[in-house]
Structures are given as structure tokens and as C-alpha cells.
Amino acid sequence: MEKKKKGRILSGMRPTGKMHLGNYVGALENWVVMQGEFENYHLIADYHALTTNPDTSEILENTLEMVADWLAVGINPEKSPIFRQSQIKEHAELHLLFSMLITTARLERNPTLKEQVKDLNMESLVYGHLGYPVLQAADILLYKGNVVPVGEDQAPHVEITREIARKFNATYGEVFPIPKTKLTTFARLPGLDGNKMSKSVGNTILLSDEEEEIKKKIRKAITDPQKIRRGDPGRPEICLVYTYHQRFNSTETEEIFKNCKSGALGCVDCKMKCASAIADAISPFTEKQRYYSQHFGEVLDVLKDGEQRAGAVAADTMKEVRDVMSLG
Ligand code: TRP
Numbered sequence: 001m002e003k004k005k006k007g008r009i010l011s012g013m014r015p016t017g018k019m020h021l022g023n024y025v026g027a028l029e030n031w032v033v034m035q036g037e038f039e040n041y042h043l044i045a046d047y048h049a050l051t052t053n054p055d056t057s058e059i060l061e062n063t064l065e066m067v068a069d070w071l072a073v074g075i076n077p078e079k080s081p082i083f084r085q086s087q088i089k090e091h092a093e094l095h096l097l098f099s100m101l102i103t104t105a106r107l108e109r110n111p112t113l114k115e116q117v118k119d120l121n122m123e124s125l126v127y128g129h130l131g132y133p134v135l136q137a138a139d140i141l142l143y144k145g146n147v148v149p150v151g152e153d154q155a156p157h158v159e160i161t162r163e164i165a166r167k168f169n170a171t172y173g174e175v176f177p178i179p180k181t182k183l184t185t186f187a188r189l190p191g192l193d194g195n196k197m198s199k200s201v202g203n204t205i206l207l208s209d210e211e212e213e214i215k216k217k218i219r220k221a222i223t224d225p226q227k228i229r230r231g232d233p234g235r236p237e238i239c240l241v242y243t244y245h246q247r248f249n250s251t252e253t254e255e256i257f258k259n260c261k262s263g264a265l266g267c268v269d270c271k272m273k274c275a276s277a278i279a280d281a282i283s284p285f286t287e288k289q290r291y292y293s294q295h296f297g298e299v300l301d302v303l304k305d306g307e308q309r310a311g312a313v314a315a316d317t318m319k320e321v322r323d324v325m326s327l328g
Contacts, residue, residue, distance in 0.1 A: 005037065006037050007146035007147060008038065008039045008144060008145050008146050009034055009145060010140045010143050011027070011041070011042055011043070012045045012136070012139055013044065014044075014045045014046075014049045015046050015063040015066050016199055017065045018065045018066070018069060018199075018207070019066060019069035019206070020204035020207065021189055021197065021207070021278070021282075022188065022191065022196070022197030022198070023069075024073060027149070027151075027184065028070065028073050028075070029073070030184060031075060031149070032074045032075060034149070035075065038147065039080075041081055041083075041310060042070065042080055042081065042082040042083070043083060044303075045085055046063060046086045047135060048136070050128065051126065051132050052120070063084065063303075064299045065293065068292035068299050069207050069208065069285075070082065072207065072285040072289035077302045081305075082302060083309075083311070084307065087307045088142075088307060088311045090138075090142055090311075091135065091139060091314070095131070095137075095138040097321065098138055099134050101168055102160065102164055102167070106160070106163075110133060110156055111156050113130070133156070133157040137160060137164045137165070140158070141164070141179070142317050143313055144317065147179065147182050148179050149184065150182070151183070151188070152183060155183065158180075158181040159181075165177070173324040189247065192217055192222070194222050205217055208293065210279075214278050215275040218241065218275040219271055219275075223239050230264075230266030233262065234260040234261060234267070241274050242257070242260065244277075245274055248280075256273070
């Protein structure tokens with residue numbers, strides 16, 4: 001018999017296209033582990049993507065590329081439905097009802113929004129962007145998610161979700177659980193330039209990169225600026241490449257630390273070891289990755305199936321919502 005599951009997890013990501021190592025270490029790896037313990041729902045936040053870019057011409061392709069990588073790393077769509085927010089109309093419906101239960105002042109206080117405004121140099125916001133966390137609350141609560149695995153930047157959104165759930169339950173009747181945030185515990189994997197790994201910055205290693213490509217990229221990665229040539233003692237504790245070794249090459253890290261410190265190991269050799277270790281770490285995914293990226297039709301079928309199953313759950317919740325609100 002199937003083990004009793006501990007609850008429901010709702011995880012989501014905007015459709016950003018091919019996945020990189022940061023996505024893997026920060027999220028996907030976790031999702032794969034959790035699918036045995038919990039009932040998982042994997043949402044593609046394609047409406048959320050429109051809050052910062054209304055251009056829809058690449059959304060489908062980005063979605064398929066992303067999902068091909070999810071499948072390659074081991075997300076099992078039979079256990080855990082994968083679905084697009086935009087294909088289940090209840091997301092829009094619940095978002096509207098929730099938008100009556102939170103003030104604009106509360107949404108303007110959202111620290112993640114403030115940071116985005118600063119980072120993207122935005123002069124003003126579209127209305128939907130202010131409501132970003134309200135849509136996210138609908139995503140989570142439609143499936144009665146108990147646990148939401150997110151990075152730190154998303155924690156304020158789960159807090160808003162909790163507030164909306166409490167407010168709804170107090171106003172109309174108990175429908176929703178109060179979900180918990182599960183913060184990803186490991187430090188974020190930095191990109192090749194030492195900043196946050198991100199597609200828009202162009203400092204990523206992709207899960208679909210071949211070993212040669214990884215080598216080329218790692219060759220350009222920053223290292224200890226004081227170690228100029230082999231023989232110079234290095235400081236692995238501040239070196240980006242050493243961080244990658246720690247994560248992807250644990251059996252050799254001790255030796256690399258020692259030999260970098262003493263100067264015996266030069267940066268070029270160290271980088272090549274690192275590139276091979278990364279290539280080895282992602283090699284179990286390569287075959288499936290290639291397969292799915294050449295069979296987008298099958299990826300789309302996975303989505304359609306997930307949308308049917310998730311849609312049934314969403315419809316049930318929405319019926320309950322309408323009943324307690326006397327909107328039946
Ligand atoms: N806002 C999330 C992000 O940018 C994506 C997201 C949308 C999400 N809906 C969600 C995450 C529901 C968790 C649960 O990363």
C-alpha cells in the first residue's frame with residue numbers, strides 16, 4: 001500500500017526556460033526528495049510571469065523547456081501533477097475573491113515587491129504586480145497546500161497567504177489550512193561571476209550543458225584574485241570554484257583545499273576538475289533531458305494530464321468557497 005502522505009506541498013516557479021544549477025540546488029533537488037513524503041503539486045506560474053513582462057511570445061517554449069528539465073531530474077508527473085496556472089480558471093476566480101480580503105497598504109509593504117522595484121528600476125507598477133502575492137495565495141490555497149517550499153525572497157508571500165487564509169476562514173467559514181513556509185536550507189549557489197545565478201544575468205551553468213560547454217564556462221569563473229599563477233597560495237574559503245567543489249565534488253574537496261592553500265594546485269587544473277565533477281553530477285539527467293527537449297509533444301501531454309487532475313481539485317475547492325460565501 002502507498003505510504004500515508006504527510007500533507008500537501010504546493011511548489012511553483014515562473015516559466016524561465018532551461019533550468020540552471022541554481023534552480024537545481026535551490027529547488028528541484030528538494031522537490032524530488034519530497035515527492036515520496038508528501039503529495040506534491042507543481043505549478044507553473046505563467047500568469048505571474050506577466051507581472052514583469054506582458055510579452056507572451058516565448059512563454060510556451062520557456063514552459064516546455066523548463067518542464068523537460070523537471071522531468072529529467074526526476075519529478076514524477078504521475079505522483080505529482082505538473083500544471084500551468086493559466087489553464088485552470090479557478091486561479092483567476094479565487095484571486096479575485098481574495099483581492100477583497102487584503103488592503104493595498106498591506107501589499108505595498110511587501111519587502112519582495114520593494115526590492116524588485118529597486119532592482120528593476122521600476123517607476124511604476126502594473127496593478128497585477130501589486131497583487132502578485134494574492135494570486136500566489138490562490139495558487140497555494142486552491143490545493144489546500146500545507147507546506148510551501150520557497151527561497152527567502154518568497155517567504156513574505158507565504159505570510160500574506162496565511163493572512164488571507166485566516167481572514168477568509170474567519171469571514172466565511174473554515175475552508176483553508178494555514179500553510180507553512182519551508183525555507184530551502186542550503187545557501188544559494190552563486191553564478192559564475194559570484195552573484196546570484198540567474199538567466200537574465202547570463203552567469204549560469206545549465207542542466208542541459210555538455211561537458212565542453214561547462215569547461216568553457218568554468219574557465220571564465222572568478223577565483224581568488226590574489227592567486228595569479230600556480231605556486232601562489234590560494235584561499236579556497238573565498239573561492240567560487242571551491243564552493244562548486246564542495247557542492248559537486250565532495251570526495252576531493254579536502255585534497256583540493258590543501259593543495260590550493262599550498263599552491264601545488266593551479267586554478268586551471270582545479271577548474272577542469274570542477275567542470276568534470278559538475279558534468280558527472282548532472283550526467284544522470286542527460287539522457288532524459290535530451291529526450292524530452294526533442295519531444296515537446298510528450299511534455300505538453302504531461303501538462304494536459306496534470307491540468308486535468310489539478311483542475312479537479314481546484315474545482316472542488318472553488319465549489320466549497322462558493323458554498324460558504326453563498327455565491328453558489
Ligand atoms: N512567486 C514564485 C517565484 O517567483 C512562483 C510561485 C507562484 C509560487 N505561485 C506559487 C511558489 C505558489 C510557490 C507557491 O518563485
